[in-house]
Structure formats: C-alpha cells, structure tokens
Amino acid sequence: MKASDLTGLTVEALRNAGAFARNLAQPAIRLGVTGLSRAGKTVFITSLIHNLLTGGRLPFFDPAAQGRLRRAYLEPQPDDDVPRFDYERHLGDLLGSPPRWPRSTRALSQLRLTLEFEPRGFLDRALGRNKLHVDIVDYPGEWLLDLPLLNQTYSAWSAREMEMSREEGRKGLAKDWHKLLADLNPLDDAGEGTARNVSELFTAYLRKCREMGDAAVVPPGRFLMPGELEGSPALTFSPLDLPEGTVSPNGSLHAMMERRFEAYKSHIVKPFFRNHFSRLDRQIVLVDALGALNGGADALRDLERALAEILKCFRPGANSWLSGILYRRIDRILFAATKADHLHHSSHDRLEAIVRKLMRGPIERAESLNAKVGVVALAGIRATREGEARVDGATLPCIFGYPLAGEKIDSRTFDGTEEYGIFPGDLPEDPDDLAHLERAKFESHQIQIVRFRPPEISPGGNGKPGSLPHIRLDRALNFLLGDRLK
Ligand SMILES: Nc1nc2c(ncn2[C@@H]2O[C@H](COP(=O)(O)OP(=O)(O)O)[C@@H](O)[C@H]2O)c(=O)[nH]1
Ligand SMILES: [Mg+2]
Structure with missing residues (x-):
C-alpha cells in the first residue's frame, strides 16, 4: 500500500467518523436576543437573517469577508412548543410599499438559521465540519428583570x-x-x-x-x-x-x-429561566441608549440600573437559584446601542464609548467571571442617509430620511412621503462629560430623534430585492458567531 492510499483511507475514515459524530451532535448555538420593549429586537433579527440569506454587505463578519460563508437557510426549529419568529411577515412589512416597521411582538419566539461554511483547518474540512445551526431566541428583556x-x-x-x-x-x-x-x-x-x-x-x-x-x-x-x-x-x-x-x-x-x-x-x-434562558450560549442585549440619552440624567441612571440587573442574570452569584439550573454559562454577551442611524457616523464611536462607560462596573464583573463582553453601536436597519447642510456659512453633518406620517419637526407635520434632512446633534467626545450630568450641560448634547420610515430597498442584481441596509450588523455577527465558523 502506498502512502497516498493510506492518506486517502484515513481521510475517508475521518470523514465517516465525522458524519457519525455529526449525527450524534450537530453543532448548534443558541443565541438569545433581548432588550426592553421597542429596543429594536424584531428589526435586528429580521435584518440579520435577511442579510445572511441574501449575501448582504458584511465586510466585518470574517467568514463572509473571507469568502468562506457558502450558504445560509432557514430550517425547522428543534423546539415544537415555542412560537416561531415570524420572519416572513416582518420582512413583508419592511419590503412592502410603502415600507413599514414590523408589528411589535410581545412574547418569546424562536427560529433556526443554518450556516454552511468552508472551515479553515484541514482536519475540520476532512471531517466535513462545515455547518452551524443558529437557534435565535427572541424574548422581552422585561422578563429578565424578574430574577431578583x-x-x-x-x-x-x-x-x-x-x-x-x-x-x-x-x-x-x-x-x-x-x-x-x-x-x-x-x-x-x-x-x-x-x-x-x-x-x-x-x-x-x-x-x-x-x-x-x-x-x-x-x-x-x-x-x-x-x-x-x-x-x-x-x-x-x-x-x-x-x-x-x-x-x-x-x-x-x-x-x-x-x-x-x-x-x-x-x-x-x-419556568422561563429554566426552560429557555438556561439553555442560551450567547446573548445580545439591545439598548435604546439614544432614547435614554435624550431623557436626561434620570433616564440614563435608570437604564444603567436596568442593564446592571440584566447582566446579573448572565453571571449569577454562586448561591443563586439560577446558577443551580444553568446548563451552561453564556460565554459572550454583546451590548448593542440600537438605532445608530439616528446619528451621523462621526458619533457612532462616541455612542459606543458612552454605553461602555455606563456599563463599566458590570462589564468588569462579567469579565472576571470569564465572559467576553462587547459593546457596539448599530442599526438593524439604516433608515437614513448622510449629507451636509450649510447653515450661516458653516457645514453641518446631517442625516436625511422620510419622517413617518404624523411626525413633527418644529412646527411642520409630515405625511410620510417627503424626504427631509436634520442636524441630529452630536454626542460628547468624552463620555466622562456624562458623569456629572447637570441638566444644562446635558441639554447641549440633546439628540434630535425623528422617527423615519424604513428605506425602500432597490433590487439586487438578480431582480430580487437587495439586502436591508444596516450599520455595524456585521461587527455584531462577528463577535457573536465568528469564532464558531472557523
Ligand atoms: N431608524 C431605525 N429605527 C429602528 C431601528 N430598529 C428599530 N427601530 C424603531 O424602533 C421600533 C421598535 O423596533 P422593534 O424591532 O419592533 O422593537 P422590539 O420591541 O425590541 O422588537 C421600530 O418600529 C422602529 O420604529 C433601526 O435600526 N433604525
Ligand atoms: Mg419584537
């Protein structure tokens, strides 16, 4: 027998062993998506799935950037007794004409997305380890606040x-x-x-x-x-x-x-903590930090408290009832400030810095307990485009979008069909400026928040609708899934 035969045999044997192991345990990851009501969960999940299914622009999602992401598709979820996340209906709203934000959901739902990829290692390729099931679990963040x-x-x-x-x-x-x-x-x-x-x-x-x-x-x-x-x-x-x-x-x-x-x-x-929460592997917590920033010092303090409570669920103390029933510990948690398309991109890093600052204590605690914690400012769907306006000889960075019917800016009421540009305001460069939140100082950093309708999606090359535009969704994906697609 020649050496090359042996190699061939071994690879075949490995492949069979791989198929065997795969049947025993298909690699799957349970990704929790949570946040208080209207934080942007439905929009985030719908856009994430749509971008993966349609090959959207995801330059900071390594497997996609490296051309190793072969295929993404939806599959029946493993849990028959849990409502399915109604992806098709939410997408239907977003791609309707005119586009509409999806109707809000008020309970837990779930969906299985399968990713096929080209593994990097020889062994993984030989073993045919090229598939990851991602079970996305959408649930209200309010439910986490019940733990205490x-x-x-x-x-x-x-x-x-x-x-x-x-x-x-x-x-x-x-x-x-x-x-x-x-x-x-x-x-x-x-x-x-x-x-x-x-x-x-x-x-x-x-x-x-x-x-x-x-x-x-x-x-x-x-x-x-x-x-x-x-x-x-x-x-x-x-x-x-x-x-x-x-x-x-x-x-x-x-x-x-x-x-x-x-x-x-x-x-x-x-039962919620036992049957659902305790089975999660990874978690993204969506936070409408812009809303809180606009609410002023009290709203920010409340948000900080709520987030600290939420983080406690992920890293419960050794004596708590919850730590006794956790099947496995969540090893990555991403805090995402949503609706970043309300800001000019020059403020996105600042928004991240503010959230990181708000969460500093809890993040350190989680890290000392071996969880990786990330922070990102993102928009599940970008409803605005950027531009500039000249006011009194100065150039101001602006955002343009279609204010929803009924939105008011100054004394003007919009009907949903007209594009309009606003100067959204900017965030302090140094997040410490938020530490001593006196009202007056705070107000100089007010963000003007206008509710825009979702964008119209121009067709992609194949005549089907193009992918939903987003901000930093790819970075979020990379943090949450990148290491499992190597
Ligand atoms: N401009 C913009 N608005 C968003 C975005 N995500 C959510 N929204 C707005 O926030 C509302 C609530 O979002 P939704 O995903 O339903 O929140 P959920 O309650 O956490 O599921 C939507 O109806 C939109 O008006 C986003 O990425 N950009
Ligand atoms: Mg929802």
Whole structure:
C-alpha cells in the first residue's frame, strides 16, 4: 500500500467518523436576543437573517469577508412548543410599499438559521465540519428583570414597591392606585373584583413609569409584557400597603395577593429561566441608549440600573437559584446601542464609548467571571442617509430620511412621503462629560430623534430585492458567531 492510499483511507475514515459524530451532535448555538420593549429586537433579527440569506454587505463578519460563508437557510426549529419568529411577515412589512416597521411582538419566539461554511483547518474540512445551526431566541428583556423577585417574600417586595412609588418622580403616577389602596383594608376578605381593580391600577402605574422612560422599575416584567398570560390570576396581584412581616388571615386580600405573587414566581418566572434562558450560549442585549440619552440624567441612571440587573442574570452569584439550573454559562454577551442611524457616523464611536462607560462596573464583573463582553453601536436597519447642510456659512453633518406620517419637526407635520434632512446633534467626545450630568450641560448634547420610515430597498442584481441596509450588523455577527465558523 502506498502512502497516498493510506492518506486517502484515513481521510475517508475521518470523514465517516465525522458524519457519525455529526449525527450524534450537530453543532448548534443558541443565541438569545433581548432588550426592553421597542429596543429594536424584531428589526435586528429580521435584518440579520435577511442579510445572511441574501449575501448582504458584511465586510466585518470574517467568514463572509473571507469568502468562506457558502450558504445560509432557514430550517425547522428543534423546539415544537415555542412560537416561531415570524420572519416572513416582518420582512413583508419592511419590503412592502410603502415600507413599514414590523408589528411589535410581545412574547418569546424562536427560529433556526443554518450556516454552511468552508472551515479553515484541514482536519475540520476532512471531517466535513462545515455547518452551524443558529437557534435565535427572541424574548422581552422585561422578563429578565424578574430574577431578583425569586429571593423576595411578598411582604418584602410589597414594602419596597410601595416605598419606590412614593418617591418624588413617581408619586404622581401612582395617585389612582394609592387612592384605592387607602380605601381598602388588606386584612378584610376580598373577592376577584377587588383583586382585579388593584392590580389594574398597579399595572397602569407601571405602564406610566415605563412611558416616562423609567425602565428600572418594571418588575414584575409580565405586567407590561404579559405574553399569552394576560388576565390570568398569576398576573392579577399588586403590592399592598402593610408593614413588612404582617401575618394575614386566610381569605383576606393580603393572603390572596401573597399566594398569587408566589404563583407568579413558580409558574412564570422559574419556568422561563429554566426552560429557555438556561439553555442560551450567547446573548445580545439591545439598548435604546439614544432614547435614554435624550431623557436626561434620570433616564440614563435608570437604564444603567436596568442593564446592571440584566447582566446579573448572565453571571449569577454562586448561591443563586439560577446558577443551580444553568446548563451552561453564556460565554459572550454583546451590548448593542440600537438605532445608530439616528446619528451621523462621526458619533457612532462616541455612542459606543458612552454605553461602555455606563456599563463599566458590570462589564468588569462579567469579565472576571470569564465572559467576553462587547459593546457596539448599530442599526438593524439604516433608515437614513448622510449629507451636509450649510447653515450661516458653516457645514453641518446631517442625516436625511422620510419622517413617518404624523411626525413633527418644529412646527411642520409630515405625511410620510417627503424626504427631509436634520442636524441630529452630536454626542460628547468624552463620555466622562456624562458623569456629572447637570441638566444644562446635558441639554447641549440633546439628540434630535425623528422617527423615519424604513428605506425602500432597490433590487439586487438578480431582480430580487437587495439586502436591508444596516450599520455595524456585521461587527455584531462577528463577535457573536465568528469564532464558531472557523
Ligand atoms: N431608524 C431605525 N429605527 C429602528 C431601528 N430598529 C428599530 N427601530 C424603531 O424602533 C421600533 C421598535 O423596533 P422593534 O424591532 O419592533 O422593537 P422590539 O420591541 O425590541 O422588537 C421600530 O418600529 C422602529 O420604529 C433601526 O435600526 N433604525
Ligand atoms: Mg419584537
């Protein structure tokens, strides 16, 4: 037997062994995509998939740039009991005429994208290791904020919520709910009607906080993002105004609320963390940092708190309930400031620097626990183009887009058909400028945020629609998947 025969044989043997191993365990990665409501999850996922399926421009995604990405396609997801991410419908909205932003989703969904690539190593090529399944899991970030509830008793949670609702900025929003609480005796017997009334006013208060950009107060997360559970008893409770540690008679409103709070934890919070969250390998957290920047110092502080809470889920302390059920630890987490197309590209690095600064403490902590944490400013879909305007002899970098019907700029109201340019404002060069956020200083860095409609997509070479334009989606992909496609 010649040496070349041997090599041939060995490669064949390896190939068979590879096929065998592949059947046992197809390499798959579960990628969590989260963020608070309207952060841009649906848009991000739809654009990511569309760009991969249509060979979009992804110069900073190494496998694509190196010409090693052969094919991308959708496959049936492995979990039959989870709703599928409705890619076709979202894409249909975006490619419609006129293009529309996709309708928002309010629960968990999932989709399997398979990538075929040319491995770099000889051995991997010989083994035919050339496929990666990416299971994308889209879920509301609000649900992550529920984790701390698991360590709290109803009475402690209730006391804390009541205290927060009496703080200056929130008191006014809680007025109706407080009024009803004042008229109730929590130790009296109560029926469903009362439970429902208190819980509705509590939910209305949470919603108002949220509308004020007060992201950190949202737990219980399902009250604002109920998913399929809307109206169920486990979602019909409220804090009550009683001293911590009160013992209540059976049948009282207090006992009823306490039981529902416990049901919320065991039937809603725990199953989500156990069945979905604990199986994720990698995570991208989308953050509407521009919205918060515009909200001023309070909104930024709230965002910082919410993000720190979210990061705690990914790196729970050794004694927490969650660390006991994690099948595997998430090894890469990417924080992405979305909607960067609202800024001129000269501000994209600044936006990243600001988010990195906001997250400095939590990022260090995560890194010390062996997770790689990245930060990127991106736009899932770029709805603007850049240009310049001359104002009083100076040249200002501007962005142009089609303001959505009903948008107002100064005193002008738009109908969605007219292109318009604005000077979006710029971010401070030094993120430390945000550290001492006095109002006046802050306002000089206000960003003008106009809601633009999605862009019209011109046809690609083959007569099919071209790929959705984006900003830095390829960098995000490279951080999240690049090392698994080598
Ligand atoms: N200009 C721009 N707007 C975006 C982008 N991503 C999201 N949006 C806006 O934010 C809204 C909410 O996005 P969506 O993906 O539905 O958020 P989700 O609730 O996190 O799934 C959209 O309807 C758009 O108006 C983006 O990349 N660029
Ligand atoms: Mg969504």
